[in-house]
Amino acid sequence: MRRDYEKEKKDMVVVEGSYAVASAVKACRPNVISAYPITPQTHIVEELSQFIADGEIPNCEYVMVESEFSALSALVGSSAAGARSYSATTSQGLELMHEVLFNVSGMRLPVVMTIANRAVSAPINIWNDQQDSISQRDTGWIQLYAEDTQEISDMTAQAFKIGEDPDILLPVMTCMDGFILSHVYEPVVLLDDDLVAEYLPPFEPELKLDPKNPKTFGAFADPNSYTEFRYLQQQAMDKALKKIEDAADEFYDLFGRYYGGLIDTYETDDADIILMAMGSIVGTIKDVVDKLRAKGVKVGLLKVRSFRPFPVEAIHNVIKDAKVVVALDKNISIGLNEGALFTETKATLYNTKIDVPVIGFMIGQGGRDIPVETIENIVDEAKKVIDSGITVESQFTDLKEELL
Amino acid sequence: MTIPPGGVCAPGSTLVNKTGGWRTFKPVYDYDKCIKCKLCELLCPDASIDPRDDGFFEFNYDFCKGCGICANECPKGAIEMVLEEK
Numbered sequence: 018m019r020r021d022y023e024k025e026k027k028d029m030v031v032v033e034g035s036y037a038v039a040s041a042v043k044a045c046r047p048n049v050i051s052a053y054p055i056t057p058q059t060h061i062v063e064e065l066s067q068f069i070a071d072g073e074i075p076n077c078e079y080v081m082v083e084s085e086f087s088a089l090s091a092l093v094g095s096s097a098a099g100a101r102s103y104s105a106t107t108s109q110g111l112e113l114m115h116e117v118l119f120n121v122s123g124m125r126l127p128v129v130m131t132i133a134n135r136a137v138s139a140p141i142n143i144w145n146d147q148q149d150s151i152s153q154r155d156t157g158w159i160q161l162y163a164e165d166t167q168e169i170s171d172m173t174a175q176a177f178k179i180g181e182d183p184d185i186l187l188p189v190m191t192c193m194d195g196f197i198l199s200h201v202y203e204p205v206v207l208l209d210d211d212l213v214a215e216y217l218p219p220f221e222p223e224l225k226l227d228p229k230n231p232k233t234f235g236a237f238a239d240p241n242s243y244t245e246f247r248y249l250q251q252q253a254m255d256k257a258l259k260k261i262e263d264a265a266d267e268f269y270d271l272f273g274r275y276y277g278g279l280i281d282t283y284e285t286d287d288a289d290i291i292l293m294a295m296g297s298i299v300g301t302i303k304d305v306v307d308k309l310r311a312k313g314v315k316v317g318l319l320k321v322r323s324f325r326p327f328p329v330e331a332i333h334n335v336i337k338d339a340k341v342v343v344a345l346d347k348n349i350s351i352g353l354n355e356g357a358l359f360t361e362t363k364a365t366l367y368n369t370k371i372d373v374p375v376i377g378f379m380i381g382q383g384g385r386d387i388p389v390e391t392i393e394n395i396v397d398e399a400k401k402v403i404d405s406g407i408t409v410e411s412q413f414t415d416l417k418e419e420l421l
Numbered sequence: 422m423t424i425p426p427g428g429v430c431a432p433g434s435t436l437v438n439k440t441g442g443w444r445t446f447k448p449v450y451d452y453d454k455c456i457k458c459k460l461c462e463l464l465c466p467d468a469s470i471d472p473r474d475d476g477f478f479e480f481n482y483d484f485c486k487g488c489g490i491c492a493n494e495c496p497k498g499a500i501e502m503v504l505e506e507k
Contacts (some may be wrong), residue, residue, distance in 0.1 A: 125427035186426045224429040231432045238428060239438065245424055253426075 018283075019275040029204040034193065035060030037205045038105070038131055041173035043068050044208040045129075045217055048100035051080035051091040054375040055110040056143050057195035058133040062105055074149045085110035089117040089128070096126035097234045099179065099225035104128065106250065108135035108149045115153065121188045122250065123155030124235045127180030127220070128188040129173065130158075134193040134347075136383045144384020145195040146347040147296060151324075151357045159189040159257055160325040162295040167205050168276045169193040174213050175264040179303050181220050185257050187250070194297040194347075196384070206274075216271050237287055254326040261323050279328035281320040281337055284310060288317030289340040290399045292359055293332075295321045298345060298380070298387055305392040316396055321358060329365045337371045338361075341402045343395060344377045355379075374402050377411035390413055440467070444487035446502040452477055454499035461491035461500060 032040070039063050042050070050069070052062040056248055069079045080095075082088045085106050092102040106114065111132060121128050132150045136142040150160060159179060163169035169191060176189040193199055226232060238246055262278030269275035283299075284306050290301050299320040309316045319326070319335050319342075336342045344363075346356020353360065359377025366375065378395050381387045391414060400406070455477055462470040462478050470491065471486035492500040 123427070124429075224425060224427070233430050233432050233434055234427060236428055236430055236434050237438050242424065246428060249424060249426070348489075 018277065018281060019269065021273055024273065025206050028206045030207060031202050031204050032207070033060060034169065034198045034201050034203070035133075035168040036064055037166050037207065038173060038193070038199075040207045041069065041170040042103050042131075043074050044213040045103075045174055045177050046101065046214075046219075047074065047077055047103045048220075049078050049080060049095035049102045049358050050104065051082055051088045051095070051102075052104045052106065053082055053110060055107055057135060057145075057199045058105045058107045058110070058131070060199065061131060061133070064368070065103075068309050075334070086117060087401065089114045089130075092128050093117065093120055093124065093126060094226075096121070096128050097124065097226045099222050101181075101220040101221065102126070102128045105131040105133065107133040108137050108143075111149045111153060112137060115156070118153055118156035118158060118188075118341065120235060123246065125186040125250075125253070126188060127177070127186055129176045130188070130190050130233045131169070131173065131181060132190050132192045133195040133199040134192050138152050141383055142383040143195075144363065145197050146382045146384065147192065148348045148382070149196075150190055151348040153190070154325055154357065157254075158188065158325065159187050159254070159261070159323070160192060161189065161323055162192045162321065163198065164276060164297060164299050164320060165275065166193075166198055166201060166203050169198060170205060170208060171268060171272065171274055171276070174208060174217055175261075175268055176262045177220075178217050178267075179257060179260050181222075182260055183223065185253050186222075186259055187253050187257060197297045208272075212271055216268065258323075258326050258328060261326075266393045271374045277320060277322050279321075279323040279326075279331045280335065281322060283318040283320070285317035285319060285335050285339075287315055289315040289403065290343065290396060291319050291336050291339045291341075291346060292343045292392070292395070293319045293321060293336075293346040293362060295324060295358060296347065298347070301387055301389060302345075302392055305389055305396070308389070309393070309396060314396065316405070324357075327365070328359055332362060332365065336363065336373055339373050341399045342373055342375045342420035343399045344375060345380050345392075345395070346377060347379075347381045349379045349382070359411055374407050376407060376409070378403060378414045379411070380414045385415065429484070439483045441460050441483045441485050443470075444467065444482075444485060444505050446487045446489060447485065447505050448480055448489065448500045449503050450478070450480075451499045451501065454497045455495055456499075458496065460494055460496065464490055464494050466490065500507075
């Protein structure tokens with residue numbers, strides 16, 4: 018992370034995370050916003066509908082719909098017609114969009130959607146974990162995870178820039194931890210309209226719906242060509258690896274704030290133990306790293322910013338010399354007893370010469386607090402792996418035995 | 422052919438996908454019973470029933486999937502679903 022807090026101080030305002038996102042979307046000059054309110058995303062779209070009602074976003078229409086399925090379906094049309102299109106959702110709403118998520122990415126429509134990450138039902142739970150967006154990892158959307166309110170705000174502009182690049186043309190989910198980021202008030206530098214205009218060119222797709230020049234979007238593809246569509250989507254994801262880094266670098270040049278491209282690292286250069294995580298938890302981990310470094314423990318943090326495309330090479334470069342890697346996941350693949358970051362990291366090491374043990378912990382589900390002590394205990398478990406090898410690959414943390 | 426992003430194409434691409442090959446039963450008119458009411462043409466979900474100059478209709482078997490809606494809806498029972506022969 019590279020930022021000049023002293024310089025930023027005079028521009029900082031204390032706002033709610035959701036307001037910072039809405040304000041960032043406003044600065045990106047969208048043409049169509051369609052969303053259905055769902056906790057904890059609601060404040061974002063409430064603010065946006067107010068902006069539009071007040072005439073603060075010119076040439077923008079807010080489409081009210083009866084469900085999340087319709088919200089994203091409306092954006093399929095608007096984005097295909099060449100309109101910069103935005104939505105926000107979470108949890109059950111995102112799962113209801115599942116079918117349309119594939120349509121958006123398959124039709125190569127660069128819709129941007131903020132996910133205020135939340136647990137999924139049942140049992141019903143409105144608090145934060147990342148099961149909702151992780152469940153959509155194979156839908157062909159770029160997935161970026163933000164650490165704090167400032168990052169999710171800035172990531173919004175980067176998302177439009179990445180997705181709308183003619184070489185990419187993929188939809189982007191920007192993920193923020195529900196409540197922890199969406200409902201927190203903290204000092205933020207809101208995006209400056211003029212700077213964003215310089216950073217983000219207008220959306221002008223080469224192919225779009227136009228009554229004067231009719232086109233067919235999302236047409237039939239039989240077995241002769243369907244594979245090639247998937248291949249081309251994968252190619253676009255491959256190109257996005259570079260584009261995500263470029264977008265972060267260009268953003269730093271203009272705005273002076275940088276949070277990493279595909280990944281970011283903290284004290285990893287000589288680390289024996291590397292903790293991997295996504296989202297707001299990396300802030301807590303940094304505190305733990307500071308605390309343990311002061312005691313002489315060689316521990317570092319690998320923050321994964323881009324989950325799709327998965328930055329295999331960038332991750333390998335960081336973890337190759339570590340003695341143990343620990344993936345912390347706010348999600349679980351039920352039946353495999355593993356979180357996604359753990360599974361994917363482990364899988365990418367197969368058939369390589371990198372021989373580093375990887376263990377996983379599923380943590381903070383359904384909004385359970387993640388105190389510093391929990392991370393410290395996890396580091397203790399990692400130390401055991403260095404001493405005696407892996408005994409347990411992946412496990413739940415902080416289980417309450419009295420409830421079982 | 423190269424695929425543009427998203428497979429965007431000019432209208433009319435459906436004409437090359439001759440979906441009639443999936444059919445098991447095919448509809449056949451009994452023109453003696455037909456009263457030219459046009460319901461079959463209106464209700465065909467694949468637009469594979471074409472009007473003729475004499476006011477009757479005919480099936481476009483290149484695209485008819487054999488769903489049988491026309492036969493089901495015909496008020497005069499003028500359409501029979503017949504097993505497709507290879």
